[in-house]
Amino acid sequence: MTSARGVGDYRLTTAEICYRLPDHPELLQTYIWQDIDIAPQYPVLSKFLRFWQREIEGQLHSVRVASAGLLQPARFRLPSALTKLQ
Numbered sequence: 001m002t003s004a005r006g007v008g009d010y011r012l013t014t015a016e017i018c019y020r021l022p023d024h025p026e027l028l029q030t031y032i033w034q035d036i037d038i039a040p041q042y043p044v045l046s047k048f049l050r051f052w053q054r055e056i057e058g059q060l061h062s063v064r065v066a067s068a069g070l071l072q073p074a075r076f077r078l079p080s081a082l083t084k085l086q
Contacts, residue, residue, distance in 0.1 A: 019058035
């Protein structure tokens with residue numbers, strides 16, 4: 001088993017969770033969650049959302065998910081202009 005979490009389908013996953021405030025259900029609050037997870041199943045996020053529904057009073061309204069690969073090719077760009085300082 002490889003200990004590097006940066007291989008395979010592991011991705012940095014960010015979720016914007018909108019939920020209703022328990023005392024004021026007409027208002028929405030936003031919570032940002034971020035962790036390393038496996039795309040496209042997102043088991044870590046799914047576990048967190050199950051915990052939320054079971055333990056937290058704020059009713060979930062919506063969840064928006066974005067993810068980015070941990071290992072990406074290096075990006076290199078040449079400058080468009082050079083200046084020499086003396």
